[in-house]
Amino acid sequence: MRTIALGLAAVLILSGAAPARSPVDDHASALAALADVRAAVAEIVRIEDGYAVGHGAYLRAAHRAMNALVGRRDDGYVKSFGDPGDGVGTLGYLDLMLDKAGTSLWTPAVQGAKANVLAAAEDLQSALAQKEMEEYQADLTRALASLALVVGRPSQSGVLGGLSGALANTSLGVPLGALSASGCAAPAHAPAYGVVAGRLAYVALPRSAASAGIPDDLSVARVVVQGDTVVLYTHAARDAAALCRSAARLQRTRSVVAAPSKISYTVAQARAGAGVYRRYCLQCHGADLQGTAGPSVAGADFLATAQRNKWSLSDLRTTVFENMPFSNPGSLTPKQYADVMAFLLASNCYASGSKPFPQTASASLATVKLAQVARAKPANSKLGTCPAK
Amino acid sequence: MSRMARGLIVLAGFVAAVLVGGSPQVGAQGAWPTSDSYVNADKDAASWLLPARNYSGNRYLSETEITPANVGTLKKAWSANVDARGPLETSPIVWNGTMYVTSSHNDVYALDAKTGAVKWHFPYKPHVIAFSANRGVALSDGKVYEGTLDGHLIALDATSGKPVWNVVAAHDLTNTFYTMQPVVYKNMVLLGASNGDWGGIGYISAFDAATGKRLWDWNAIPGPGEAGHDSWSGDSWKRGGGAIWSGIAIDPATNTLYADTGNPQPDFLGTIRKGANLYTNAMVALDIGGAKPKLKWYRQFIPHDTHDWDPAMPPVLFTGSVNGASRSLVAAGDKGGNFWVLDAGTGALVYRLAVSTQKGQSTEPNRKGNIACPNTNGGVEFNGGSYMPETNAFYVPSVDQCGIWKSQGTATYVAGQFYLGGSFPALYGPSTGYVNAVDIGTGKFMWRKHLAFPQIGGALSMSAGLVFTGGVNGDFTAYDAKTGNVLWHYATGMTIQAPPGSYVLDGKRYVVVAAGPAGVNFADPRLKQGAPTLEGSYKHPTSATITAFTLP
Known part of the structure; x- marks a missing residue:
């Protein structure tokens, strides 16, 4: 179902919904970085699961995985072996995301992913230098372990969540152009992305869209159906709700x-x-x-x-x-x-x-700064106004 | 709520696209106007493609069906109600039997131009910064474009009214909104921002008509190192104003964009912004043939303005006869009560004529307060006028008011509030208006009518010898272009602050105008008391309507 999620993002961009791509479309970069990692992993897994004979096929696999990870701008890129990725490389995308002022909630996850890509690249480099098959395989196994951390898992935020965790639980999961709603309130409409202080609390889909499949880049902790809307609450939703409560308390x-x-x-x-x-x-x-x-x-x-x-x-x-x-x-x-x-x-x-x-x-x-009055009970709860009496 | 709504529109757009499996259909080949259609808009009798009908900005029509002899029989053909939460300023766009109009809160409607029946309706709920107003949409290649009160540029599918894309187009959403009617030129949507009394810097932007991607901005206030920057003392340029908000004209032969820039800020306190304050209160001619606009010339109408007397009237390009010689001219009008005629090639002044009472103009507002005319909503307003070759006359309505002007010794910037260094003037004396016919040959009045209410509806002239315009008291009137005699009138019972338009459908010519509640600037107390009109009295309206008229 990941292709569906990517498909949605692609439609968004093609239909012009995300025309303000400058300076960087972080959501699209993260998806592309993930695709390149997965291409590299597939390359390694294919050679390890297969029955290739001779060094050539193994070296070729390691080179191709390396190409997908580092991108054609890196010295480690060897064009003649081909590239199962898109040429920019996981590192290229991660640098694009990190190369700017300020940090986001997802910055540590992306920094961690970069460290793990570099570690994997180191192991691949070492594999290319090995003569013995056993040593070669040990290097590839280490590289795979690092890459697993780059991919991460949607149920976890922070460094351990990797790119999947950041996409599933932070504002990184919101496509550019799709302006998000406050995640403190239940969605009034669908589709909508609910965000609280950088955390992705929910994705609300119209029932018709949700029945076509739930994008599996989401970490769905809880599904609530309200009328024609399917609300997919993420693992970050609980954290977000706590933030909303404390913000409301602070404001009061x-x-x-x-x-x-x-x-x-x-x-x-x-x-x-x-x-x-x-x-x-x-x-x-x-x-x-x-x-x-x-x-x-x-x-x-x-x-x-x-x-x-x-x-x-x-x-x-x-x-x-x-x-x-x-x-x-x-x-x-x-x-x-x-x-x-x-x-x-x-x-x-x-x-x-x-x-x-x-x-x-x-x-x-x-x-005196104007603000919502503590414990006010607006007579008109929708508009938040009180009668003058 | 509005943030939510914004997100939804973008999302709704892509989900709609996903569900139907592709981008929205636009109908048959050639169903929409092309670049050539816009350049030749004047020759298309059936349609109304641009805010003032053509790139020249001249609301003039070569027309023989409706004449001074038969205009008296003009009857209402239909009327359509739209959202009434504010004034209507929309200039209807008509193409292929469909009329596209907007309400003050950015709802967009596609109406059947023959019956007024609603084909589709796009509702919108923007947060309002200061006042609600919208002057209409642009139409191109199956899309309808609208700039919104919350700083977005939205493209709707012209057939269905469904959003195609929606971009945040304004730079500072705290102080900036859109009221201007976008103009499509080549592959660009041109749109200027309203931020001229709220601590911003004026700019006009070009967006890719296909995707909404920003192509360029042109800033009205020169930054450090740019020519004209030294016309500002200290850091005052940073909140200098100069909003480009009313309307534009284009000469496609030379790729020249003509735009008027708004007043400097703080509006009423000049002492903290010493200098001429370029390029505020000016007309600028920009070469937009390249990747970035280049300033060809500018003509500053009121240097170092301290009365918010910006040139609100959109520029009008025309070829007129001055002292017997045919000349390429461009007209402007400002809220200071001046009507200006310039050489269109160089910006050189041909002449200036006062079309409203002018008094006390050289005194800067002070703490005590002084009387100056016009008032802040006086002079020539944002719908402007039109030139008729047959009479060699320019028809322009104006507002006649005086005010008591006060300034403070300091100006404090507060986000999302007026940045004035004083306060808007209190009305002093009567509030009236004029319809003026200026003889371009001499720069003197051919005729002028003094009316009991401000005139801000803009003028539509027709070659058979007619001038249509509307007043704040709701009278929609046809004047004899040669004499100023009233030949026909219709009481809408609402406030007219929108310009008239016209089109042909099934062989019949229609004249159309929007009317609704008064805007914040023109909420005249007399309106609440049942102000007199040519056919009875004005009742404060609870509806807003588009009304089309035709001969029986």
Whole structure:
């Protein structure tokens, strides 16, 4: 079934879904590196299982395996023996993946694979120098052991997982161009790749695609069928879920620290602000505050944007007081602006207090970063908004 | 949600391809327009292939069926509802009986151009950075191209509406989105990014039309070592603006791309970006015949702008008669209320004409605030105008507003927020509009109509002597090209900020225009109170429609 997985990747690239191949398509490189290793292994296994007579066939096999591993740019490549790989060689692909700034979760696995390819190449070199069949075979056996580690196994992450483990459990398994979803939430659609901090948590397939076969480069720890979607949870899914939980916990803690006394508005302000909103803001930001002609101003989408862009309460205040309503900025009274700020804070599930939201700028607002409020229970769980009351 | 949606579209595309066992079919040989079709778009009466009909960017039509004598009988042929969560700015593309339009949130629709029936609908849910708008699609070789609010360029199969590919095309997704209508030229999809008030640097990109692979970017702000870099003090160029966002014109004979660059940033604070701030607020002529664009010439309209008065009007190339001599010209219009005519070969100024009230333009905004006109959404807006050879006149709508401008002493960059160094001006006084007819021979008005509402719908002129345009109050109007008399009108009951188009089907000529809720810039309070129109009052619409008209 591996050919199916490769087939999918090939279709992706041919159909132009992954046109931004520069600088490096790591997923495709990993698959190609794996194919070259497997070609080298097949070459060695064939000669060991066969009944060839004489040195020639054995030397030829070792040379061909070497060619597949090191690629034509390496000094060890001898063209006349032919190449069961694609010419770039496992080493060529691994270098392509490692030759860049920064590291990924899969970097150690790829570094380990490279070390093992080099070890195998060393053994093959030694085999080529041997005169006696026994010594020759001992070298090939050692090379095979190293190559087994390069291939690795899908059920394991890290160095021991080799290339298969990295493809099955990390973001390396996501084809370029197929943008992944957050693996913290169950897939809402299929197909989708669920990723958490570099870990591949799941691959969701439409039932029709899954019934054609499950790609065996995946390490499927658990299969869940939900409606028309088949969700294949990887071995990394459990690790990913733990990360999601601790991230959620951290976020809650952070909000509790961030939210305190500095954010204050009164219920009366928020009520008045609802009227201001209806009159001056609703036309562009919508009755559900999710944006129509303008952007969302409350709930999950807004708070996620605010967090990503590190917006402070002061940033929000500046935009509202100075640039809204967009068709006539600055045209409301300070009281109207403060009221609508209170309405927005209430809609974003911030708790009201005894102090009103100030009508004049206050330096302390700059120290409050907007974030999802701890233990908030949005009345609208889908949008993540609270009613202003 | 939007990240999920993006991934899905790519994935859905490949799964669809896998399931049907190959790339999507595009129909019979020759079913789609070719490079020649685009170059000769003006001669194809039936179709509307490019944003302004032709590479010249001139929304003009050689047409004899609809005339000043019979336009009064023009009737609605059909209307089609589309997603109404924002203004419609789409310029419909029509080919072979199918019309391709977009909604503000990037939904794409293929409509039957005869009935308005929906052939397919591609829904999209982009994250909105600042406002929702889209000016339409490009069509080529069986694909429909759209730039999205979340910075993607998407190719859909034109027959089925299914995604073929989807690439992240913008460089800085925090501050950058697409509203421009892409233009296909040779093997390229040309698309400029909207990032000119959010701390970015303007650029236009070319993508391989077959695969979406980026071929080149041209940056509007010269970096260190490049000519023009010294027109910026210190590091101010790094967030210098100059977005290329409205529309482009191309001269295929010389492979010259004409584009207008947006305002410098921070918009209202000039003291931290001393100098002329090249190439903002300029028209640039780029040679795009080679692997990388080369700047042939530029003409900066307002050096060191501090009022967000960028040349929003897409360039229009035309051959006009100036003082009795035939000349190759290119027109531009800016939000500062200027209409510009340049020599198309050199960029030399032929003349400038104020088409909106201008006041206080030489005073930079300060902390106290001063009055200057036009307002930030004033002057000539993004749908531009058209030139009619029969009258040697250029027809261009404009907005007449004044504002109170304020700046701060500093500008702070906040990711995903306006980078202004001040605030957008408050409207001061009335908000009205003009439809202007400029005599190209003299550079003076042939006629102009003052209207109660801003005019941003762009103008379509027809050789029989008609000019069509729409207003913010929803009036869609046909004027006599020679006199400016109103010959026909239709109240859409919505806001028109999309340009008119036209096509022929089964021997009948149609005129089409999109209308919907007002965009953020033009959400005039009067609209909520039932603003007057030529046929009753405007009600804030809950729908957005494409309406086609034809003679009975």
